[in-house]
Amino acid sequence: MPANHASPACRQGWRRNRRACTMLHMAEGYDFAAIESKWQARWERDGIYRALDDSDKPKYYAMEMLPYPSGDLHVGHAKNYTLGDAVARMQRMLGYHVLHPMGWDAFGLPAENAAIARGVDPAAWTAENILNMRRQIKLMGTSYDWSREIATCEPEYYRWNQWLFLRLYGHGLAYKREAPVNWCPFDQTVLANEQVIDGRCWRCESLVERRLLSQWFLRITAYADRLLDDLAKLTGWPERTRTMQRNWIGRSEGVQFSFAIESLDDAIDVFTTRIDTLFGATFLAVAPEHPVVQSLLRIVPRDRAAEIASFTENLKSKSELERTSLMEKEGVFTGAYAINPLSHERIPIWLTNYVLAEYGGGAVMGVPAHDERDFDFARKHGLPIVQVVVPREGARPEPLERAFVEDGRLVASDDFSEMPSERAREAIAQRLAATGAGRKSVNYKLRDWLISRQRYWGTPIPIVYCTACGEVPVPDDQLPVLLPLRSRLAEFLETACPKCGGPARRESDTMDTFFESSWYYLRYLDPHNDGAPWAPERARRWMNVDQYIGGAEHTVLHLLYSRFFYKFFHDRGWVSGADEPFQHLFHQGLVLRDSEKMSKSRGNVVGIDETAERSGIDAMRLFLLYVTPPEETSNWTDDGITGRVRLLNRMWRACEPYFEGNRSEPQRAESNAADKALIRAVHVVAKSALDETISRRFHYNTTIAKLDELVNAMTAAASARPGSPALRYAVEKLPILVAPFAPHIAEEIWERLGHATSVHLERYVEPDEAALTTEEITLVVQVNGKVRARISAPAGVTEKQALELALDDSNVRVHLGGKEIRKHVYVQDKLLNLVAA
RNA sequence: GGGGAAGUGGCGGAAUGGCAGACGCAGCCGCCUCAAAAGCGGCCGAGGCAACUCAUGUGGGUUCGACUCCCACCUUCCCCA
Incomplete structure (x- = not known):
């Protein structure tokens, strides 16, 4: 008998939630609410x-990827965690010892802003959110090892942030300098380059x-070449992600050389990838922030100086995007001239808005x-x-409608004329090197990582400024530098110098949460x-991450x-082994609703709690895996999930007669074609699940279709x-087959079939080739x-037999119409194509 | 402007050179029921009485055979400038 009104579980459900109970009876299947909470508790206990x-x-x-504890999970998070959980459970059932951890990316601006808005402490707000989100992640039936949970805002964690910062500092990879930086006026803090998207705060x-601020940077550029070259090793990453990183690092090879300034004992360094065009240089474009501007001001006429000052002032606060893309290309002539190192021509020095101080010198x-x-x-x-430079085969230079940016053949370039661009680049570089004016050089778009944030809710940077000793790192034995209560900031900043004991001031900036x-x-x-921070032998045991899943x-x-x-x-x-942390990377797609991103302001958020209540977690998990391939954007529909609810109910009903105490069914031993097909269907599911896991394609949507x-x-x-x-065989295998995807119903069926240990500790069904063949x-x-x-033909039919069978078919004969068969193509056990004329 | 990905029934999607539309949602019909829900069974791209024909964004090409590979174009999305 299916569950009915009289069942105690349901009476309980009715009291707890009228709506869930209504759904339950519509389904006339099983009490998912009771089963799901039962097993979540049991798994945790065991x-x-x-x-x-x-x-x-x-x-x-x-x-x-660990979540930011914003307060509530929605089905977008669920897609990420369901996929990761299915993979972890599959691998566990394939015989691996799986590490599947979870934690909280708990520092950061939103917590601080939300806390200010509510008048509470960010720590309290964050702790509350973590409490709720941990509950929700557990509610999703995930297989995390909670004994390894971390929260980055806890001193036990950020202490090691500080420790690592000091190691970077000790190796010259963390340093402070004044630089023009990205300032977000709303968040009241600086941002790293990577956090500026189209000129806007990410x-x-x-x-x-x-x-222009004095800020802490990490010298990521010291690793630019390795970060670039090793992308080639990351064959388990999406190609587009690798390409994007390659472009971001933006390595370019060229020549670094200098222009002497006329009547001034100074020079201006430039970098170019197109040294073959040196003889076409008709001006020198300099960023207004360039230090040489101060020298130039000494030799330029007074009226120019005023113009230069106002131009510079005007650009001061303009963002990079505005300067390089949005604004007209503006400039001001300085009145000074530079000397081309090879042609010895005088060219005017201009200050321009489109040259950036931070790039290429x-x-x-x-x-x-x-x-x-x-x-x-x-x-x-x-x-x-x-x-x-003229097109290789083209004739003479003509008035240009637009810049000719391709390689070609040099003209009007002294003794480099007639050389092709590639050769000219070599030759000119050599000449510049010989005259001491320049050298070959490599330039990167990647810049050092700015990690200072002028915000409260983050890891304090463990540096002290002493009036006598200057910048002093906090010694390891004084870590952690505890983040004070916000009201105690003033006293926190006042400290004693770790070196001389004299009065000192703490660094007030905190670290970028990245x-x-x-x-x-x-x-x-x-x-x-x-x-x-970790024992190296643990890293030896567990690294690298075999599969990392997160948003793009x-x-x-x-x-x-x-x-x-x-x-x-x-x-x-x-750490040992490969020097890359994530061997395989997968980006899951977004979950939309009504073709829009879910957001509180649109009011279209599908929450975990309501979904668990309405349809059950197993149904939600199946739907998220089934609706689209995981890398695609999926559309959440309330209708779509009903198909998965039905599937679970049908599973339950199919197994129910075999539950212990229900075994009164006559065992009729009989093997016919339908039974063979049924056994085959079991192995088709197993093969699909296995293939999708091993290939890391994770298209479990097709696996679940086969489960249907x-x-x-x-x-x-x-x-x-x-x-x-x-x-009987299918019933025994079914819970194993669905365990990675719908873990609760799998466990309940498994138990009711009379098993005492968890289905999640079983080996997955091994696809049987013999059962798969027809x-x-x-x-x-x-x-x-x-x-x-x-x-219809027996498997393994020969080409000759197939041809005979085909020619025997009346419809085939009609379409041949007595024409001569000129050739035929045979695909074993699949297809025969007769070509006739 | 440059680069990349995608485009298949009313909808989500399947098929990676070999039966286009698996599986599901929605819809329609039937069984069950006093009735409804649930469940079970069937139908479900277009045209045609049918044999068949057309059909995977558009137009070409390669091939015995193309949703799949190549070229051009259109549209959408993403990244970079």
Whole structure:
């Protein structure tokens, strides 16, 4: 009997939630609410997902990006965690000892802003959110090892942030300098370059301003080449992610050389990838922030000086985006001239808005004929355009409509004329090197990572400023530098110098939260270690992360920073093996509703709690895996999940007659074609699940479609051939097959079939090739590429037999119409194409 | 402007050179029921009485055979400038 009104579980459910109970009776299946909470409690009690550090089995480290504790989970999070959980459970059932941890990216601006808005402490607000979200993640039936949980805002964690910062500092990889930086006026803090998207703050989308501030940087550029080169090793990463990182690092090879300044004992360094166009330089474009401007001001006429000052002042707060893309190319002539090191021509020095102080040394040679931006600028300001490269086969230089930016053949370039661009680049570089004016050089778009944040809710940077000793790192034995209550900030900042004991001031900036997320995957390995961030032998045991799953929005932020950190750790010998943290990376797609991103302001958020109540967690998990391939954007629909609820109910009903105490069914031993097909359906599911896991394609949507077919076949068998051994077999295997995807119902069925241990500790069903093969195949017969017959034939039918069968078919004969068969193509056990004319 | 991904029934999708539309949602019909729900069974791209024909964004190409590979274009999304 299916569950009915009288069942105690349901009476309880009715009291608890009228709506859930209504759904339950509509389904007339099983009491998902009771089963789901029962097993979640049982798994926690038994600790079956605990990862042991000394298991003999091969390890598998499965990890999803840790969430920011914003307060509530929605089904978008659920898609990420369901996929990761399915993978972790699959690997566990394939014989690996799985580490599957979870934690909280708990520092950061939203907590601080929310706390200010509510008048509470960020720590309290965050703790409350974590409490709720941990409950929700557990509610999703996930198989995390909670004994390894971390929260980055706890002193036990951020202490090691500080420790790692000091190691970076000790190796010259953390330093403070004054620089023009991205300032978000809304969040009142600076941002790293990677956190500025289209000139806007990545969090609040305010237009970013530029300010000159003294800030802490991490020297990620020291690792630029390795970060670039090792992308080639990351064959388990999506190609687009690797390409994006490659572009972000932006390595370019060229020449660094200098222009002497006329009547001044100074020079201006420039970098160019197109040294072959040197003879076409008609001006020198300098960023107004360039230090040389101060020298120039000494020799330029007074009226120019005023113009220069106002131009510079005007640009001061303009963002990079405005300067390079939005604004017209503006400039002001300084009145000074530079000397081309090879042609010895005088060219005017201009200050421009489109040259950035932070890139390529803050000055570029202006070659209007061969650079689009220089071309625009020269046109606007009436500067000469001199063509020095012509298309290889083309004839003479002509007035240009636009810049000719391709390689070609040099003209008007002294003794370099007639050389092709590639050769000219070599030759000119050599000449410059010989004269001491320049050398070959490599330039990167990647800049050092700015980690200072002028915000409260973050890891204090462990540096003290002493009036006598200057910048002093806090010694290890004084860590952690505890984040004070906000009301105690003033006293916190006043301290004694660790070196001389004199009066000193603490650094007031906190760290970018990407600092802590760059190494958290190592803390999971050893979360309670209070002598080191992690023990190297733990890293040896568990690293690298075998499968990392998370959103694509972190392609150049978190994922690049983590690679940098990991290489640093590797160089210290703190981790062993490959010097990349994440061997395989998968980006899951978004979950939309009504084709829009879910957000509180739109009021279209589908929450975990309401979904669990309405349809059950197993149904939600199945739906999220089934609705789209995981990398695609999926659309949440309330209708769609009903199909999964039905599937679960059908599963339950198909197994119910076999539950202990229900076994009165006559066992009718009989093997027919339908039974064979049923056994085959079991192995089709197993093969699909296995293939999708091993290939890391994770298209479990197709696996679940095959599960539908299996359950349909079981339902049919239950009415047509109750008690058949094939059905009995399918019932035994079904809970194992669905365990990674719908873990609760799998466990409940498993238990009711009489098993005392968890289904999640079983081995997955091994696909049986013999069961998968069919004795009879359908041979598709085509005439000139069009299907004219489908003929049943024994598997393994020979080409000759197939041809005979086809020619025997009346419809095939009609379409041949007596024409001569010129050739035929046979695909074993599948298809025969007859080509006739 | 450059680069990348995608485009298949009313909808989500399946098929990676070999039967287009698996599986599901929605819809329609039937059984069960006093009735409804649930469940079970069936139908479900278009045209045609049918044999068949057309059909995977558009137009070409390669191939015995193309949703799949190549070229051009259109549209959408993403990244970079």
